[in-house]
Amino acid sequence: MPPEVSATNVHTLDLGAMSLRAVNAELQSRNGTGERYHYRVVNPHGAHALACGLDAALEVEIAGNTGYYCAGMNKQAHVEVKGTVGTGVAENMMSGRVHVHGNASQSAGATAHGGLLVIDGDAGARCGISLKGADIVVKGSVGHMSMFMAQAGRLVVLGDAGEALGDSLYEARIYVRGSVKSLGADCVEKEMRSEHMAELEDLLARAGCRGVSPSEFRRYGSARQLYNFKIDNLDAY
Amino acid sequence: MTELPPRRRSVRKSHTFDDAALDYIRHAAWSGLYRIRGYGAKRALPTFDDLLMKGASMSRYPLEGYRERCDTDVVLGSRHASKPIRLKIPVTIAGMSFGALSANAKEALGRGATEAGTSTTTGDGGMTPEERGHSKTLVYQYLPSRYGMNPDDLRRADAIEIVVGQGAKPGGGGMLLGQKITERVAQMRTLPEGIDQRSACRHPDWTGPDDLAIKILELREITGWEKPIYVKCGAARPYYDTALSVKAGADVVVIDGMQGGTAATQDVFIEHVGLPTLVALKEAVQALKDLGMHRKVQLVIGGGIRTGADVAKALAMGADAVSIGTAALIALGDQDPHWEEDYRRLGTTAGAFEDYQDGTDPAGITTQDPTLAARLDPVKAGHRLANYLRVLTLEAQTIARACGKSHLHNLEPEDMVALTVEAAAMSGIPLAGTDWVPGRG
Structure with missing residues (x-):
């Protein structure tokens, strides 16, 4: 199940204004902390290696398309790519x-x-x-x-x-x-x-997957x- | 009538169909399988022995052998990594897997390298706690198989080596036959026990230098841009492989000549594919110089390095460090005549043993058999390796001082001559007594 988060707990990271390193560093700063956070990454513009190396019960929503290795080597986190x-x-x-x-x-x-x-x-x-x-x-x-x-x-x-x-x-x-x-x-x-x-x-x-029967496979x-x-x-x- | 001498029984064997060729044909015909073996190329190749150091006299001043400093330290990965590797000596231990080697052997490599002030490297089977625990500086290989790969070990490593290929089999993947896929090895590699493991030869999620640049970006992002990223290639097209590795963002390029060893691969691969270390080194240095990146991206050369003279000559040709694999295993005790009776029982002799793939190594090094593995004391073997590494360094320093150099990295091509036309052509070092390099100008 996704981590429980409240609306006030959502942090927005804007890849149009921040570097990839800064965005990933912010996400990775929760590694090993046991904290549950909800991030929303906007303007990904096909960035490579986005949200990689995470190791925390984060919920990360990426609003757009990403490049290579999105969520690479993920541990624990729930990453959702809307693109x-x-x-x-x-x-x-x-x-x-x-x-x-x-x-x-x-x-x-x-x-x-x-x-x-x-x-x-x-x-x-x-x-x-x-x-x-x-x-x-x-x-x-x-x-x-x-x-x-x-x-x-x-x-x-x-x-x-x-x-x-x-x-x-x-x-x-x-x-x-x-x-x-x-x-x-x-x-x-x-x-x-x-x-x-x-x-x-x-x-x-x-x-x-609703309405799909295992017998069809x-x-x-x-x-x-x-x-x-x-x-x-x-x-x- | 003159009497003819009695007809002699023929004792002349064919040069073309020699004993090895006959044995090869029989093996192929009887088994229907190609020969798989370990060790490395046994054929004669031009080597560093075909180069000589000039030393010094009137035109160059030597340094006092026992009094004046000749430094040996090397920094690897200074291009992009915030924590480059700093080694006391420019001789590193090449990647060899737990699986190919016993846990004791891996521990001994870590102990020896640490005692001598250098790095050791994991292999195609992941990182073991023993290895990490006994290696002050550990390079973690990132291979096509990705066996055991995980972000925690990636962060525990001191450097990351992306393996594109190795000298014994450029273009081939790892191989570990069923005899050595024990429960622990199988578990680390997520494989069924006892299968003949044939690793992929290409990475699963990138192809070519443009993709590699993105892969390197990902690895740096996962490890916070701290770790040096090496790219290791077997000597296939070293000029272009080096240039493309630099273009992709490597901090360190590792080139492995065809004399490099292996735990197991096809004999035809070992003996017939790849370039000799001498020519691989020349091409790699040339690529770095052409890009203006020599000494900015460090170059590690491996494949058949045995002596301090080899180390000095490799550095004089432009390498920043060398790596040793087979020599390190011999220092641990492999091919030791002490086990001659056992070697004989296996139909071979000390020095000729090549069946690393079988796991029957009498010295207990290239095996997963617990009884054989127990023959190797990791503390004593590690100390032997440290001794050997120190001798290599002392010998290289002896040569460097004789050439008037206060650091091993001050050795240069001008300090050498080539003994043969072939070596001159391959190394780019002029033939002795001439200024002639075949193929140049």
């Missing part, structure tokens, strides 16, 4: 929640270890690449090579998935409601058992055939 985001939103996130109201560029949620990334629009190529435990819910579609080498965590796609989904996947799980253009090496469709229905239902609820995971070198796997590469 689109560039490459690597919430990359290496450890915990917390990042919600993008628009579309996301490539490598959304790359290597993220924990927390929840919600993208209301589409995500570009390599969504969830090398994922290490976080959850990603994309309400639109995802581009090619999504979940490439993903190790742990879950990706939910309400739309379609591009080519080579889940290539060289480890123990991460993928749920797709629409079509999958093609599966990557060692990625296979798997049975939707009751535990998968339950975890998908929970993820959909946490991402605010297919599950994909690793065939675990490439975990060890075998000459018979040569054609897989």
Whole structure:
């Protein structure tokens, strides 16, 4: 749940008047304090590395579009982007929640270890690449090579998935409601058992997806055939 | 009738199909797999041995060997970082992972580096508490795999090294075979136990120097612009790689020649891909000079550094510091004839052991086997490394004083000659007795 804040507690940071360093330094000044603050960042104008390295129960609302690595390495904070985001939103996130109201560029949620990334629009190529435990819910579609080498965590796609989904996947799980253009090496469709229905239902609820049934999705995971070198796997590469 | 001598049995082996080639073909045919191994390139390459220092006489005055100062300190990361690294000696310990190495070996590297006044570096497996605890100055690698990467360790580090590649395999990712993916290693890397881990060769969220500039911005924003940011490249196209690293905002460029070691990769990669350290260093220095950034962005060169002479020559060519990996492991006790019986049992001999990937290292260094790892005493091994680092420094100082230099960084290309045409061409140092550098002018 987002931290409880009162309207009087909202601090506005204007990137039109402040430097990126000053904005991030203000947000990071709460790291490790246990304080709950609500910030509103205005005039982001596509700034890179905005709201990265946070480690506090903050609620950060960004009123506009951001560039690369928005909310990178996030811990605890809830970051909401009222716009689109560039490459690597919430990359290496450890915990917390990042919600993008628009579309996301490539490598959304790359290597993220924990927390929840919600993208209301589409995500570009390599969504969830090398994922290490976080959850990603994309309400639109995802581009090619999504979940490439993903190790742990879950990706939910309400739309379609591009080519080579889940290539060289480890123990991460993928749920797709629409079509999958093609599966990557060692990625296979798997049975939707009751535990998968339950975890998908929970993820959909946490991402605010109403009126969507887990039964509409297919599950994909690793065939675990490439975990060890075998000459018979040569054609897989 | 003259009698012909009896026909001799042929004992002449083919130069082309020598024992190594025959063994290679048999291995490929019987197993269907290419050879994966550790250590580094075993082929002969032009090295710093192909350069000589001139010393001093009438035209240059030497410094008193035991009386006059020859300083050795180096500052790394002064371009943008508010807390650059200050080292007593210009010999650093290269990145090697916990996973590739035992926890004891990592601890020993930290102890030795700290005792000698230099830095050590994490590897493709994250930062262990033992390593952080025993390393006064620790460089945290930021690799394509991002195994164990987290903002807390990033802030705990003294510098950050973005790894684009390494000398043993420029263009290849990390590799750790299942024998070494123990429970702890697997947990640190978020991988299933016992798999053959093949890391990505490209970073997951940036490609090229323009993206890298933004990635560096992010890392600086996360760490408050305190930490020096290194960019490490294997020696592929060192002139352009160095220039583009500088353009992307690196504080320090690390170039790793093909003599650099590895815990595991394909033999064909180790022996046939990359450039020798000598030529890599020349190109990297040239790039920095052309940009007017020599000594402003520091250059660390690695790959096959063994002696104080190597250190002095690398610095004379324009490096600010060197890094050692294989040599450091040997100082800890790797390849030690003390374990000859065990090496023999593995079908090899001390000095030729290359199966770091198997985790069977008799010296207990490149292993995760607890019995073997217990063979290495991290305190004694760390002290050996510190001794070795001190000898490297003393030797480099000996050469520098003989050349009349009061700081190792005052060594210069003019202090050297090349012994061979090849070395002259690769290093840009004139062939001895001439002012000729092949390919120049």
